[in-house]
Each structure stands twice: as C-alpha cells, then as structure tokens.
Amino acid sequence: MKIGIIGTGHVGGTLGSRWAQGGHDVTFGTRHPDSPEIQNLLAKSGGSARAATVAQAVANSAVVLLATPWNAARDAIAGAGNLSGKVLIDAMNPLLPDMSGLAAGTTTSAGELVAQWAPEARVVKAFNSVGYNTMAEPVFGDERAVMFYCGDDTGAKQTVRDLAAQLGFDPVDAGPLNRARLLEPFALLWISLAYGGYSREIGFRFMRREARAGA
Numbered sequence: 001m002k003i004g005i006i007g008t009g010h011v012g013g014t015l016g017s018r019w020a021q022g023g024h025d026v027t028f029g030t031r032h033p034d035s036p037e038i039q040n041l042l043a044k045s046g047g048s049a050r051a052a053t054v055a056q057a058v059a060n061s062a063v064v065l066l067a068t069p070w071n072a073a074r075d076a077i078a079g080a081g082n083l084s085g086k087v088l089i090d091a092m093n094p095l096l097p098d099m100s101g102l103a104a105g106t107t108t109s110a111g112e113l114v115a116q117w118a119p120e121a122r123v124v125k126a127f128n129s130v131g132y133n134t135m136a137e138p139v140f141g142d143e144r145a146v147m148f149y150c151g152d153d154t155g156a157k158q159t160v161r162d163l164a165a166q167l168g169f170d171p172v173d174a175g176p177l178n179r180a181r182l183l184e185p186f187a188l189l190w191i192s193l194a195y196g197g198y199s200r201e202i203g204f205r206f207m208r209r210e211a212r213a214g215a
C-alpha cells in the first residue's frame with residue numbers, strides 16, 4: 001500500500017515507520033526533508049521509505065495519514081493538493097492548548113471538519129484514542145489494545161482496519177464518521193488517565209460475546 005504521512009511527529013513518525021517496516025511504501029510529507037529528525041525517521045523506517053513535500057507525499061499515495069496539531073490541520077489540507085478518492089486517516093484530536101477539553105465537539109468533530117475541508121477524500125477517523133507509544137507496541141502480553149475507527153466509506157474503513165490489525169491492534173468499527181464526536185472525547189479519557197497516574201503505557205480492551213435472545 002502506498003501511504004503518505006502529513007505530520008511526521010510522534011504519531012506520524014511512529015505509524016509511518018511501523019507501516020514501512022511492515023512492507024508498505026511510505027512517503028513522509030514534510031516541510032523539512034533534510035532535517036536530522038526526518039533523516040533519523042528514514043533510517044528507522046527501512047530502505048523503501050522516503051521524504052518529500054506534503055503535496056508530493058499525497059500525490060504518491062492511495063492512503064494519507066493526517067497527524068498534525070489540530071490548529072495546523074486546515075492549512076495542511078490546503079497544501080496537500082488533490083486528495084480525491086484517497087483514504088484520509090484523521091488521527092488528530094482538536095485539543096485546547098492546555099489539554100483541558102476540545103476545541104470542537106458534541107455537535108461536530110475534527111473528523112467531520114476534515115471531511116468538509118477535503119470533500120473528495122474518503123475520511124476515516126482512527127489512531128486518535130491512544131498514545132503514540134501504544135501505537136508503537138499495541139500488544140500487552142497476549143492482549144491487543146482496541147483501535148476504534150469510524151467513517152462513511154466502507155472500503156476506506158476496511159483499508160484502515162487492515163492497517164490497524166497489521167500493527168497489532170484489535171480494530172473495531174465504531175460506525176459512521178459522526179462517531180468521531182465520541183472518539184475524540186474518548187481521547188481525553190486516555191489523556192487524563194495517562195497523566196493522572198497510570199502513565200502512557202496503557203491501552204483499552206474491547207470484549208464481545210454472543211448476543212442473548214431478546215436482548
């Protein structure tokens with residue numbers, strides 16, 4: 001799979017390098033392709049990963065991960081070029097600067113705003129509800145951390161499901177894109193637990209059993 005990364009920091013760097021290590025064709029879209037951070041990322045990612053401008057990374061890719069700070073998202077999309085038909089994974093949380101809450105929510109979400117700003121892309125919300133360190137290692141003992149995702153395009157969701165499963169997550173379809181209204185506040189729960197004494201080394205588990213008759 002050809003994957004472009006917009007936002008090559010903690011989240012984009014972790015997911016991009018893991019996908020590259022797993023055999024995907026990854027292009028890191030960056031404003032600083034020659035920086036030591038990007039060169040380190042390429043070294044960690046393996047031979048096939050490359051750095052390019054954001055627009056080149058998008059043009060090269062069928063799947064694009066958007067992992068910038070929320071306040072940069074609209075500019076990043078505007079500079080991304082033609083996103084038509086691409087699977088656009090929104091991993092962002094619209095956090096207030098002090099992380100006390102969300103700048104968008106309850107009646108809309110970052111995921112839905114991204115879809116408005118990139119109307120021809122196939123937006124899937126995913127990878128927003130655990131820390132990048134858990135994206136690096138989603139398996140805890142013999143248990144896989146859940147990764148909820150949501151979106152309105154069935155094929156795009158299947159692609160994201162596969163990409164999450166390849167990393168080791170237990171991917172769970174949370175429904176249409178407007179469920180991002182729930183997944184983004186869920187990230188606040190993760191943040192409050194991580195910084196409230198449990199540390200960043202946490203994940204969530206999803207349990208299922210057969211529905212009972214009449215339930």
Ligand SMILES: NC(=O)c1ccc[n+]([C@@H]2O[C@H](COP(=O)([O-])OP(=O)(O)OC[C@H]3O[C@@H](n4cnc5c(N)ncnc54)[C@H](OP(=O)(O)O)[C@@H]3O)[C@@H](O)[C@H]2O)c1
Binds near residue numbers: 030068092132133
């Ligand atoms: N950190 C986590 O554990 C975590 C977990 C889940 C979700 N998230 C969400 O994921 C997003 C990224 O978080 P992060 O921790 O990875 O942030 P980060 O480490 O600060 O990285 C942000 C990246 O975005 C790039 N960027 C900023 N403005 C840009 C623009 N206009 N065009 C292209 N690239 C731009 C930065 O590049 P420069 O170096 O050029 O500025 C940097 O590479 C946030 O929305 C956050 O809420 C974070």
